[in-house]
Amino acid sequence: MNKKIKYLIIDIVSLALAVIIFVVPFYFILLNSLKSRQEAGMMNLALPASLHWENYPEVLATHNYMMVRAFYNSVITTTGSILLLVAVCALGGYVLQRVANKFMMGVNFLILTGLMLPPAILPTIWVMDIIGIYRSLFGLVMVEVALNIPFTVMLYRGYTASIPREIEEAAYVDGCGSVRMFVQIIFPLLLPVTASVVVLSAVNVFNDFLNPLYFLPGAKNPTVQLTLNNFMGRYANSWNMLFADVVLITIPPLILFIFFNRKIVSGITAGAVKG
């Protein structure tokens, strides 16, 4: 068979499959979030008789505008985690790559261990309770940062290896101190990987369900993922409401995805090279 025709067929078949497998579910979510309760209960792909935009304000208003509170909590947690992660891991990854001695190798091993092993939940709660940060947004930020450090340090360490040492040597010769050198010279060079870190950890922390469940318990002060979990009990038969919630909580990561599509991909692949 002609090579051109062969590839044309491959193109058409794979595009069709990709649409069915990956687009239809999201089309389904969007469509059903705009249906009436009865229509959404049919769970099919039929177009709604009329568009029920009021599902969205209704979901937002449930439980005295709990969703609004949840969005506030999730945004604060995500922003706080990102700022701390970048500050801590840029420094950490840089030093771990540049200083090669036994001690640093030990530290590095410990950090990589964090990639694999599950966190100990009750001891963490115990410690957080003692220092008074359990059930607080600050506490949740601390947990998210701690759990995301291994991967982020790995990204920064890998990227630092691509920055030539001569730059630092030249700066030292010109009388630049170490703090100023990191802030003014190294950190700007780390910006590409910082962009990946920001996008990846934003999606990660914003979509996290397990940690808010353990470390920010109580129905009054949820994050957006917890609202969906709570609604699954409350709205067990109102699929239109559930899907409206799904759409609302997917908008922030979707915006990030649209603008930083390439960054997300390059971040994952950069983290995937040998540690």
Add this chain to the structure above:
Amino acid sequence: MWTLTDFRFVGLYNFRTFFSEYSMRIGIKNTILYAVLTCGFKAVLALGIAMLLTSPMKTKHIIRSLVFFPNIVSTIAIGLTFSSFMHPTRGLFNTLLAHFGIMGPDWLGDINLALYSVIFTDVWKGVSVATVIYIAGLQAIPETYYEAASIDGAGGFQRFRHITLPLVRSSINTVIILALIGGLRTFDLIWSMTRGGPGFATDTLASIIYKQYANGFYGLSTAGNVVMFFLIAIIAFPLYRFLISREVDI
């Protein structure tokens, strides 16, 4: 609220209770089955998709974005959506099967099937990250290797067997390690699709740990946490060493 100052040392009592419960044994079995199956499917399927998406096809950039899309939606939202697809009478899956005259099963309500339904959903979501990692690995293989092999008369399968497979090994290892550890720790999807039910059919270590925590059995919950810790350590570290030792450089 439990008090932290007031505790008794109970030795290995919690571990004994933990292992003597029927739900525990099924939980450990489910966790391992879940991790191995999701890991295997992701590692194999994603390699195929990635090879397709690095071939000279025209729509590959669109498809790459589409494949990656599930990754930005939270696991709990995906769990909810797929529970709707898997509704025994009205769900999309069974309506579709009904068109072919097949009476679809109760995907999440059948004790023997529920775990596999959740595994299917996990693979659907997780194949995207694996594909991205493979694409990066495949693109790093110099084109000249394939040209040289073609001149020597190597066929498509031989090129795959002797060039692609060894050189994409470090990506394969990354995918396996990530997927396996993720699978051993799985919670979000189980919780949003079945809550461990029906019965204990889909309970994994992480969901059991959470249930015991939520019911106030903090000792048992922590014992479960320690069991999960050791299970992952025993599986992941030796596997990591073994996989790394078999890598070759490009």
